[in-house]
Amino acid sequence: MRLKILTLTVLIALTYSLNLKAQFNDSVLGIGVMVGGSKLSGDIKNTNAGFTGGFLLRYTPITNFSIGASTSFGNMTSGLDAIKTEIFSSSLFANYFIMPYSLFNPFLSLGFSNFHYWASDENNNLIRSSKTGHSFKGWDSAIQIGIGMELAASRHWAVNTMGNYSFTRNDGLDAIVDGSNDGFFKGTVALVRYFDVSGSAGTGRKHFKDYRSSREKMKITQIEKTNLPPKTKTKSEQTGSKSFSNGISFEPGTAILLNSSTVQLNNIYNFLNNNPNEQIELVGKTTHTKKTNRKLLIARAKAIKTYLVNKGISTQRIIIHE
DSSP states (O other): OHHHHHHHHHHHHHHHHSOOOOOOOSSEEEEEEEEEEEEEESSOSOEEOEEEEEEEEEEEEETTEEEEEEEEEEEEEETTTTEEEEEEEEEEEEEEESOTTSSEEEEEEEEEEEEEEEEEETTSOBOBOTTTOOBSEEEEEEEEEEEEEEEEOSSSEEEEEEEEEEEESOSOTTSOOSSSOOEEEEEEEEEEEEEEOSSSSSOSSSOHHHHHHHHSBOEEEEEEOTTSOOOOOOHHHHTOOOBOOSSOBBOTTSOOBOGGGHHHHHHHHHHHHHOTTEEEEEEOOOSOOOHHHHHHHHHHHHHHHHHHHHTTOOGGGEEEOO
């Protein structure tokens, strides 16, 4: 158990040591290796967890949803380790991601698995039923539900943690039959490599450097009100509009302003306060045109507008093109 905890700690520490600003792209294929533990839930209460390992394949056609398949092998013991149950399973599942633009992305999982099991004693001999003489082994199926969390490590890599429970139709997983079906828990940590299969430039996760720089900033440009009388522009004004493009940043993948943005936001407020006949336009730049990216840019523009309005600037003086 200590080794498992240490392994999980090392994986999480490794994730934090890398750049954690990647986001899901649409049409990505993920391949991963899973390690973890499994525990039987049957007629015997004193059960112990055993090692589980396997492989993971997942396809993400849209940002919030993925489908996948996995294969794994697990062993677990019960009855003071006198009974050993081993399970080889193949699963098909669907995941719904709750916060696809978060570094810590929780998800819900629902799937179906087909598995082969066998129960043996401490000498690795198959256990047989005292009534029928048949050994406790064979194929069966289960419905599995689970929850998990994905930690983005880079645009290509992620650490996926998941726990699920399999509801089986079998009462002999622990070599004891009493009329109620057995089941088993499984918890895994997977290191997943993503590949872009959409045919667009770049691979894996969203085009990391370009997308990060375009999404984490918001350009703010001064414009004149069209119903104001003309005025004489200075030489500097004739060269172009005033821009406040630096110094405003957000939490990655969200519309939450960082504390470091306060200085520039106050500069904009002072400018508007000292120039009551001026307006500003909030313009977000991005190299992508997907609807989800557009929504995020508008949400960030509204966050800036809310900040300025709360300080006393008229809402009509701040323009957002939706």
